[in-house]
Amino acid sequence: MNRWDPVYLRYLKQTKFTFKFPTQILRKVASSFSGGTPSKEHPEYWNGNIPWASPKAVKEFYLSDTEDYITEKGLCSSSSKLAAPGSVLLVVRSGILQHTIPVSVCSVSMAINQDIKVLIPNDDVLPAFLGYYFIVFNEILLPRIVKHSTTVQSINSFELGKLPIPIPSLSIQKQIIEILDAAYAQKKEKDHQSEELLESINIYLLQSLNVDLVTDAEITLSDRIFYIRAKELLGRRFDPRKYSQKYKKIMRAIDASIYPKKSLREIVLNDVSGDWGLDDTVEDPDLISCLTIRGTEFDNKFNLNLDNNRTKFRKYKKASFNKIELNEKDILIEKSGGSEDQPVGRVAFIEKDMLDNYPLAFSNFIHRIRIDDKKAVPEYVFEYLRLMHNIKITEVMQTQTNGIRNLIMQEYFTQTILLPEPKKQEEIAIHAAQMRKRAFELQMEAEKIVSDAKVKVETMLLEDEQ
Missing domain, CATH: 3.90.220.20 (DNA methylase specificity domains)
Incomplete structure (x- = not known):
């Protein structure tokens, strides 16, 4: 039919x-x-x-x-x-x-x-x-x-x-298959290089901070067993991951670093939870329309993806928007959401060019922190918090209710931040950003190889437009 x-x-x-x-x-x-x-x-x-x-x-x-x-x-x-x-x-x-x-x-x-x-x-x-x-x-x-x-x-x-x-003839079909096979093979190689470079950022940060991180291969069966006195748990949340030897070894490695330490709370100028606002179709000249960032826009490999077709615009009263308007160098933390293989606590960094097109706000599943730049370099703190998420420190700072994971912000703010001198913080942040930029370029090169191959095949198969 x-x-x-x-x-x-x-x-x-x-x-x-x-x-x-x-x-x-x-x-x-x-x-x-x-x-x-x-x-x-x-x-x-x-x-x-x-x-x-x-x-x-x-x-x-x-x-x-x-x-x-x-x-x-x-x-x-x-x-x-x-x-x-x-x-x-x-x-x-x-x-x-x-x-x-x-x-x-x-x-x-x-x-x-x-x-x-x-x-x-x-x-x-x-x-x-x-x-x-x-x-x-x-x-x-x-x-x-x-x-x-x-x-x-x-x-x-x-x-x-x-x-x-x-x-077309079988010979032309084979030629088309060869073109696309070769393109996807090149894409796979560049994607692999990009992934390796992204993974090396964690290694670079750990080495730069003199943190000798324990690997999964070094975790023995006895390391998975722990003992704790009942009185030590009175009035506290019990999460077996927090008392595991693996977690304790990671924390000992961080504590053993030669660099000064502060809690995240000590270097945060101010922080605020997000707001989902009103539907963008609401007609009211006093409302401010802006792109509202959700966990959907967080890119696990790079930063924020604000160009996808799933972004949402919402409207806010001026007083509400003033509280959650994003500025350059703000750090966003995903405090609710996550999945089985992805703990909450992903972070994103607001860069200057993100603010060129429209005002930015963030949803109620996101928390914003603003770093006191007299105490720490914001770009460095972003890289550091991303590292903590990548090595799964945030796994022990979350609860799960009704299938949704929630970051316990009180615990998140108590985590230790290693603070080299400002110049070294800047060097670390710049180098990590350059590595991530190169990884992104490799990914774009991979996409272009395939895109060019597709155009070549289209030219082989389609009649020219009149």
Whole structure:
């Protein structure tokens, strides 16, 4: 049945693309099937030797392994099916379909769940060429095949089957695959260099501060066992991580540093919690509209990402805004949110160019501190607090209620800050920022390599616009 969504029909009219080669609709060049999930109530269905792919597994283009495995019994007792090597896996139901069509090509046989569709192209279409078709034309294809609901995005199977697939000769298909394979290999290498550089920032900071941090490899079984007198816990919060030998060793390493020490509270000029404000659609000339920073904008690798399409503008009364207006060199702390593998306590730094376009505020899940620059260099404190989060000191400063993790600000402010002389603080901050900048440049170079390859492939496949 044809789709009568007016937004969809307008998009089709405005975005037409014509291929240089003969085309055929997808359902004519590839057969397809979906899978299923073995019951979690039967442990014997799981942890076998058959890779089982769900949407979270579809990350690498050539997929050879998965996080989850099922048994032969689990495969036979469910609607899950095996995809043979060379099959194209397409995620058809996931929130990621808001902006990306995840696709992989199986390198080995694997079972799949119900949120993945397997495409098996005929002899005229190479599997990797079909997979790359969805990647190269991602932005054009998304509005054509993705439907939105109140729960989660999914692909419209009827519209998917109608997609025009260009069919150049096999030699040209192989050439396109080689171009994109090479681009993604270069991207992977630059991404790896970027990750290594980011990880080395922690090492640089620890070495600069003469902190000999204990590694996980040095943590023995006996280190995981601790004893504490009951009277020592009276009136205190009990978190076993705080009394573990691992945590104590980290704190002893910090305390052993040769540099002067102060609590965070001693170097903070002032601090305040955020405010979520009012919806930006509220009409009132006395209200101030500004971009309101949430945990969503915190970038774990770099700093703040204020250019993404998920940023929110909110409105505030002048008195409220005056309390939470952000200034250059302010530090933001994520005090609520987090996840199983990411404790709260992430930090961000307000740089001058962030304030050029619009006023900035921050949500009630964020806390702002302003460093007294007569006592410490703000850029250095930001790097130091980020280091403390990276080595998971903040894990022992949080509670969890109703699935939300909350930073205990009273404990956070008591943490020790190592304070070399101001000149050394500046040197440390500048060098760490330069390392992070280079890591970002490597990431951008990686993205450009792939972007250029996609443009090259588009030129090979699409007719020139008139």
